[in-house]
Amino acid sequence: MDVSPLAWILTIAAIVALLAFDYVFHVRKAHAPTLKEAAIWSSLYVGIAIIFGLGVLIVGGATPGAEYFAGYITEKALSVxxxxxxxxxxxxxxxxxxxxxxxxxxGITFSLIARTGFIFLGAALINSFAWVFYFFGIILLMTAGNMLKPESSESRSSENFMVRIARKIFxxxxxxxxxxxxxxxxxxxALTPMLLVMVAIAGTDLLFALDSIPAIFGLTQNVYIVFTATAFSLLGLRQLYFLLDGLLDRLIYLSFGLASILAFIGVKLILHALHENNLPFINGGEPVPVFEISTALSLTVIIGVLVVTVLASLLSPAGRAQTIIANARRHAINYLDLDYTEDHTERIRVYSALVQEEESLRALRPKYQKLAKDKAGLMELLHAAHTEHDASVQRAARE
Known part of the structure; x- marks a missing residue:
């Protein structure tokens, strides 16, 4: 699919305009978005991405259209x-x-800039060196293996390398x-924690780009499709965060699904590398006649794995129990943290959610209650939250 310079300019201008709209109308005035607000805007951004994909399908044909949707769905899943x-x-x-x-x-803006750089770098490498497909395939297979390990990487901590350096120097x-x-x-x-948290987000975004860009290049080598699928998967991520608030812990099998998808794309890349092979120590530098995975099969596998993963997570009693426990702990901590929000309505929402989760926690069967780490500490947190709530009610009555 050939894309004219004008189409590139208009696409980039539209993406920049959507980001600018968010900065001007949504985050300029600090506020906690409601569930309704998050749902409306998240749906709008997904709708824009789908309409754009249908445009690619109509203008470019079935293959570019399927490549775009496969890339968009994969990048969206990784963004979750x-x-x-x-x-x-x-x-x-x-x-x-x-x-x-x-x-x-x-974080979304920095991620888009970083991934755009990686996209053009990756495209240049692919056009110059066919062996890059081997390299990308191995990266994805290693990433898939790491996703199945217990979370212990410093990239999942606020105190990553970049933040430690910033604290020492400034x-x-x-x-x-x-x-x-x-x-x-x-x-x-002095630097505030607001700047440090942005540094932490930027550091993790760079690591995420190293995983996501090889994944989408495994589905298509069309730079325009790679760029647009990546950009539209990132737009709306802010709203999705608040829409999924409280449900993220429920997706207990997501890492298994993403690992399967990345491993599948990694194998697809290696098969493609063998088909395009020019390394002298493999088959004498000649292409290897191997089966290549089609875009249609890739899209089917990606959608199938995600559907099974999400349904298994949502229907799992263990997932429901883990969600209740995690949310009860998080809401208790947030309610006790008086600096968490100045919005009285938000504090009421947090406490109401905490009360509901505590009732659900008591209703859990004993074997699922054992999923709670440091249960005694959790009970202390809940008690402290109720004590603080009673005190706040008494303060309000005196005023």
Whole structure:
């Protein structure tokens, strides 16, 4: 599919306009979005991506259209996995609820810029060196294996390498100053936690790009499709974060599904590399006649794996129990953290959710209650949250 310079310009302008719209109308004024707001805007961005894909299908034909949707679905699924890490980072930094949108939008913008660079670098390497397909395939197989390991990587921590360097080199403040990136602390200009959390997000975005770009190049080598599928998968990620709030922990089998998809694409890349082989130590530098996986088969496998993974997670009693436990702990911590939000409505929402989750927790069968790590600590948190709520009610009555 040939794309004219004008089409590139219009596409990039539209993507930049959507990002600018988010910055101006959604995050300029700090607020905690409601579930309805998140659902509407998330649906709108998904709708835009689908309409664009239908345009590719009509203008470019069946193959480019299928490649776009396969790439978009894969990148969207990987972006949901990214949300787990963003949640961990923002919880570690105790980012106020109202400012989480701004942090997420910065992460999306940085990720789009970083991945665009990797896309053009990857395209240049592929056009110059056929062996790059082997390299990308091995990366995806290794990533798939790492996804099945227990989470212990520092990339899933707020204190990653970039943040530690920033803390050592620069003067930093322990507290937020609204959404400011710099403040005055101990008489000197200092970096705020808001800037540090953005550094942490940027660091993890670079690592995610190393996984996602080889994955989509395994589905198509058309740079325009790679770029647009990646961009549209990132747009709307901010709204999706708040839409899935409380459900992320429910997707207990997502890592298995993503690992399967990445392994499948890794095998597809290696088979393609063998078909295009020019390495002298493999088959004397001649192409190897192997079966190549079609785009239609790739799209079918990706959708099938994701459907099975999501349904298995949502229908799993263990997944439901783990969600209840994780959300009860998180909401108790957020309610006790008086700096978490200044919005009284948001505090009421958090406490109401906590009460419902506590009731569901009591109703769990004993074998599922054992899934709670440090159950005694969780009970103490819940008790402390109720005590704080009673005290806040008494303070309001006196006022």
């Amino acid at each position: 996995d990214n949300l787990f890490v963003f949640l961990i980072i923002m919880t570690s930094f105790r980012v106020p609820r109202e400012d989480q949108q701004k942090v997420l939008l910065f 003067h930093t403040s322990p507290d937020y100053d609204g959404d400011k990136l710099f403040t005055v602390y101990e008489g000197k200009r």
